[in-house]
Amino acid sequence: MIKPDRIVTTTCPYCGVGCNLQLHVKDDFIYKVTSPFDSPVNHGNLCVKGRFGYDFIYHPKRVTTPLVRRYLLEGRPKPDGREQVFAVSTNGNPVSPSQVSKDWDWVTTDWDTALDITADKLVEIYKRDGSEAMAVYCCAKATNEDNYLLQKMWRSLFRTNNVDHCTRLCHAGSVVALQKAIGSSAMSNTASQVIMNDVFMVVGSNTGENHPIIALQMKEAVQKHGAKMIVIDPRRIDLVDFAEMWLPLKPGTNVPVLSAMAHTIVKEGLVDNEFIAKRTEGYQDYVESLEKFTPEYAEELSGVPAEDIRRAARIYATAKNGAIYWGMGISQLSHGTASALALIHLAFLTGHIGRDGTGLNPLRGQNNVQGASDMGAMPFHYPGYMRVDNEDNARQWEKTWNIEPGGLSRKLGLTTTEILGHAHEGGVRALFIMGENPMMSEPNLNETRKHMTHLEFLVAQDLFINESGAFADVFLPATPFAEKDGTFTNTDRRVQRVRTAQAPRGMSRPDWQILCDLARRLESRLGRSNSAKWDYSSPEEVLREMASINKDYAGVTYDRIDKVGLIYPVPDLNHPGTPTLFTEDFPSGRGRFYMLDYVPVMEEADDEYPFILTTGRLLEHWHGGTMTRNSALDEAYPEARVEMHPADAEMHGIMKDMPVRVTSRRGEIVLRATVTEKTTVGVVFIPWHFAEAAANLLTNDALDPQALIPEFKACAVQVFPAREEELPNPDAVVQRGRY
């Protein structure tokens, strides 16, 4: 039996649930993870990633020394033809023979050299091309403190708002819709209130695989508390086994289905007139716009029987406490904002918001995507969702950051998707990526690849050289969650501690320290007369600086969240936190109804491309795979697979486990087929974790006009049998007894 040297309490780095963990450490090696059974978030339960998925920390491919390309180190000009290089040269031997490749070699170096080169290069580009040339991707996996510092660095030193992170690719549609309708952008209630719902809808969220612990609470609500669950999803996800109803809609038909539910609620007089009169505006115009959305019209578009839509509407509307949980199936569409608004309207009509056990609850994906957004890692907002184009807001931050009045940019910055689209002469020249992997997570990756090669200077701060880091000029080795202190904010706004369990491996350093070190070097090179003070002694000092302006966090201190996290808004040091929002009014005053129209997805199935491809995630993997594909989790699910309905498979001569080629108008991949009723007729599903068969080579980069979120959830593809030897990894076999 092994006795741990220490047991460290911290927060899980995977999904937005924010499970509490205890890391059992022996000789700087985490050999076991447990969870306290009195944890308010997860009650001692974990999923496979949370309990077992930490071996990436020790993976031999983790980079723990700073790397720079040989051309930079030896002072040669940047060679033409940026290459994607994963391998690190050892003993000075180049990884490939040509001179061009030699210049692209990664060479290990020390921190001073790497940071000086980075600072020189960034300042050179900034002085030459100005603020517009500088851009940064913050990171929804990093701590609040890391994100605050990175956006502060770019805003205060390079005077640009070209700051964004992957929220743009996940819930941007929901955030914009919530901002428009109620002036907020987070879950209105907490996940632990699931068991207080008597009816709840799960829309476009495969909660069982993506928020496994919230799914347990949903199953408990159904099995033990008699709640009714309505699942609206094109896939027969595992929650359907527990559901009262499943509405299998065609991808991209959320607006008609949800609006037809609203139509039924209005026509059958199930509306909460008092709530509508007291708390909302725009109802009359909205009701008129609903006329066209009859359940029969919605059935025609979505394939969901009209009678089922009516029944679902009645169940939700007549609930005592009804709640809505949703995921990417709502937001990742070229009409993602409209989809989310259609959901918000349902809560307005029935008054299912502002009480415990009700609400509008977008389930946030990453462990700290809520926090990174709160920290201002977005192009339109400072920390605390303060608009950058508001003079008072800018003045407040100028004062805090010790910047001359008028110093900060008032211009809205570029979004994640726009930043790479602007990578060309006269546009974005330098990009700093902290922990993100756009070469996996952007749509239409062939296009993304082109943009990556057009950058003049790319810095990656990460654990591994991932598909994006392979394009970088400088690699800064950061530490994972177990080697740094800080805070994460989970999907239900709970700010929780992250604690150091072991020393940083090799020469790697916590992100906040790297950023402060780099910022000091930039500041002296830029010759700014005032210093924005980059000499923090601890992450807590960073949090306090942020919380001095961001009122939601005003009462959050490390002391107060030592044992149990606080749910923001926490307006002062004695405030107990706010689990349920909007009990009296909305941040924007009244909730606003919007008239909606049905807009089809940008690319519908046709004779040439007869299937609709929808993408999503798997229980065993995490997003671009930087962590989980360098873990034993990869052994549990080692290959990409396309799910196809038995009826489609039979018609196209595709059998179980057969290699197939999936082609869209933008790219093609070869992978094995899983023939399963988990997907519906006409719809195929591919998870996007696998670089060797990347689903995002196929996806459509059409954007929602308001939220600028890409349409990951629907594009047209064709599927044909392929040969075994065309598979990128024919030996990998997924053994999976479950559905």
Place this chain on the structure above:
Amino acid sequence: MTITFLMDGEEITAAEGKTLLEVAREHGKEIPTICFHEATTANALCRICVVEVEGMRVLQPACIVQAANNMKVQTRSEKVIRARKTILEMLASTMDLSEAADIQAMMTEYGADVNRFPDAERRAVPVKDDNPMYVRDYSKCLLCWRCVQVCAEDAQYTYAINFEGRGYETQIGTFFDRSIPETTCVLCGQCVGVCPTGALKPKREFLLEQGMSPQEISVLNTGRKRRRT
């Protein structure tokens, strides 16, 4: 509603509907438990928590029996202590308790004799190492049922494991004895989290115990990586 009853001669008032175990713990009285766990439904399987209740023919498991008005309960009577001692001796004779520190401490406390049943057949089955996340060593399993319960309605609603066999042959297993990846298991490890004897264990912990170094363990799963260029 409250009830009043006697526990070890002491008059105790408690809320109605509480078990004897809950009331005892609220009043600082120690009743030993093995299969009981705060996060799982109590099933009174191991019987180590038995107490003597006046008027009842047999000893009563405190983890499920509710306190009632005018009950007279003895938590450490001679009969109770003899029963607990025998239970521990039977456990020790049939299974490997080497990693069950709590049970070992109880054996010392109750003076249990490891060799009380010298002819007993010890359960010895090979370690099942059939998935990347955890190993199952049923030689160390005392059939507390916690793993089965958290896999079912107590937490995960996955139903991958259950009892199999009867009598002495009883063991925790999967349907048709399939390997873990071929079952409905989602590898959440809820079962590992509640196992009291080290029968279920994270694979990394197991390998470390087998004498592998962290470095050796860390290169185990790095065989994949053939990327198409």
